[in-house]
Amino acid sequence: MEKQPDRAEKYRRSVPSPTLEDVATRAGVSTATVSRCLNNPSKVAKTTRERVLEAVRTLGYAPNFGAQALAAKRTNTFGAIIPTMENAIFARGLQAFQEELQRNGITLLVASSSYTPELEEQQIRGLVARGADALLLIGHARAPQVYEFLDDRQVPYVITWTYEDFQSRISIGFDNRKAMKCLAERVISLGHRNIALITSQRKDNDRASHRCEGIQDAMALHGIDPEGLRIVETPYTISNGADAFASLMESDPRPTAVLCGNDVLAAGALLQARKMNLDVPGDVSITGFDDIEIAQIVTPALTTVHVPHREMGKGAARLLLGMRNGQMPTSSTELEAHVVLRDSLGPAPRM
Amino acid sequence: MEKQPDRAEKYRRSVPSPTLEDVATRAGVSTATVSRCLNNPSKVAKTTRERVLEAVRTLGYAPNFGAQALAAKRTNTFGAIIPTMENAIFARGLQAFQEELQRNGITLLVASSSYTPELEEQQIRGLVARGADALLLIGHARAPQVYEFLDDRQVPYVITWTYEDFQSRISIGFDNRKAMKCLAERVISLGHRNIALITSQRKDNDRASHRCEGIQDAMALHGIDPEGLRIVETPYTISNGADAFASLMESDPRPTAVLCGNDVLAAGALLQARKMNLDVPGDVSITGFDDIEIAQIVTPALTTVHVPHREMGKGAARLLLGMRNGQMPTSSTELEAHVVLRDSLGPAPRM
DNA sequence: GCAAGTAATGTAAGCGCTTGCATTACACGT
DNA sequence: ACGTGTAATGCAAGCGCTTACATTACTTGC
Secondary structure, rough: OOHHHHHHOOOOOOOOOOOOHHHHHHHHOOHHHHHHHHHOOOOOOOOHHHHHHHHHHHHOOOOHHHHHHHHHOOOOOEEEOOOOOHHHHHHHHHHHHHHHHHHOEEEEEEEEOOOOOOOOOOHHHHHHHHOEEEEEEEEEOHHHHHHHHHHHHHOOEHHHOOOOOOOOOOOOOOHHHHHHHHHHHHHHHHHOOOOOEEEEOOOOOHHHHHHHHHHHHHHHHHOOOOOHEEEEEEEHHHHHHHHHHHHHHHHOOOEEEEEEEEHHHHHHHHHHHHHHOOOOOOOOOOEEEOOOOOOHHOOOOOEEEEOOOOHHHHHHHHHHHHHHHOOOOOEEEEEEEEEOOOOOOOOOOOO | OOOOHHHHHOOOOOOOOHHHHHHHHHHHOOOHHHHHHHHOOHHHOOHHHHHHHHHHHHOOOOHHHHHHHHHHHHOOEEEEEOOOOOOHHHHHHHHHHHHHHHHHOOOOEEEEEOOHHHHHHHHHHHHHHHHOOOOEEEOOOHHHHHHHHHOOOOOEEEEEEEOOOOOOOEEEOOOOHHHHHHHHHHHHHHHOOOOEEEEOOOOOOHHHHHHHHHHHHHHHOOOOHHHOOOOEHHHHHHHHHHHHHHHHEEEEEEEEEEEEEOOOHHHHHHHHHHHHHOOOOOEEEEEEOOOOOHHOOOOOOOOOEOOOHHHHHHHHHHHHHHHHHOOOOOOOEEOOOEEEOOOOOOOOOOO
């Protein structure tokens, strides 16, 4: 019996992955039928289908990704570009995103941009080049040519970690400004008038800048000059948070409340407060933002803003899945973020 | 002037990505030359090369990933399968891994297995199917058919987060057993005799089981019956750590030292201790493992084992890069993990 | 000035899959 | 028994790239 001798000849170095053709031969059908069996089972007769699937199983066939992408012009791969993998900020949302994708048979590609616009653009182009069918992006702030590129290529994307109604781009997230304003009002209502903010770079980061504006909104609303808000910008690590807090505590007048742009910076501030023998919240109040795990772990537990991590991730996946099938959502969706009162915020100390 | 009218006809829906052929036409050369220009510049005359690169630039050409993968049989993509993205345990190492890959022009695909062997196998096959040139794996414990599969397909892989000399498989990491033994000896030398362990599932997890054995090694060495080690297994979350600690504190005799398989569980234990008004380390000592960020943040700061996250990530990348180019490393590499003494471990209380 | 070697480029055959269209098989009504 | 409609299948043309091999253009030594 002769058996595709040419093919057998070609591969010698290792056990070759079986191809569609191998499956077809074994099942006694054409490659077209096998392909349909896998992608469009309803178009194949039941008995044939069973025969084919049997062959697939015994051969351990798995489609060649490149070939499939090339022929079908889709990869069943979505991409996500997040600012950092170093800390847990985006982890939970990403996990939810990926779970939802997996449930729909699509694979996730993750890239991190290290909060650098140039790198982010490069990553976006890279992911599109490697066939990402859709993209998850964090925040709105990026160069217009990036959006042009995406629109030209008709790559669906959603923006998350923020919600802005007026944007034509679809987003799913919460209103950073409103959420921070809410927290700030709480702070102010406890008598704090000397307020400071430790934040990560606001340039190219709409989340950070909106949070800052939220505080100023609250101040204005309560008759405090928003210009009086002392702001320290520093990259996103615990020790930077600590340093920023230290410098703030040396200023005069000393703030009675130090709001932080995120929990990581707040944790650093808390650490430093302890080192300086300052009682929190007795001597100074500290708040965070994001409500990641560490917020509950630090002492005192951090008053912060809880963010709908998993809802954003899952929701973004749903949106993207829909968009890939041609259902363009008509509007962005706003999720709720809410203040979580724990122990690090208290009344302003009497002078 | 006629210009490939057929091609223009084919695409209408959106701006098509320029193809190799477009570049070739524009530069007045064949596609082969363009391809060589991009992948093997030395084989092309300087003047031609410049002309081609110019065309690439103005057209904004980027290679089609699928086509490239199909034709070249490599994707310049490495995969990593980690047990979880939910907490920071693997984040730092992964970040280092990806930075090193990026520096070498290769893209990282990340999948998480949720500590489930079946899911992990599926993810591995998935990543290979989509053309991963090499794989980063955590720990040795997995079904033999997985290794067979990888070997058959000649997919290079390295195991990390563990080091075992006797294994034929290449690994880069540290000796979990030795590291934990070292910590346990410290604990014992402080007078603790009643020791307990809170660990994640040890089945299918060699890191967890080796750490456990390390404690027992130390006990045996100091004349304590290793069977006396009380062990609670529980999944990997803060609240589980807290619950496990609570149940341990109810047992009789109460342990004076609770070692935890990782910092997350330890953080939970610490939290619970505070809730129960137990002084740490006055009433009970608690230790962690991994030295992730939270270890420094909790109160008291956690005595734990520092793990060479970034070295493992970067080293794994290097190894894999080499293997792809045919340099099979001859042996695994052992990195150092060391005990970090902070505040959560103290002398055993006098009975 | 010519053969011979080398460097630069072109030609074209796939890589493994999807899918529009053509073909075949089959059930049914008449 | 025959045409007709529909369901099932096969055929074959690409998808955009890489690369072995063929071809052409130059050098260079004699």
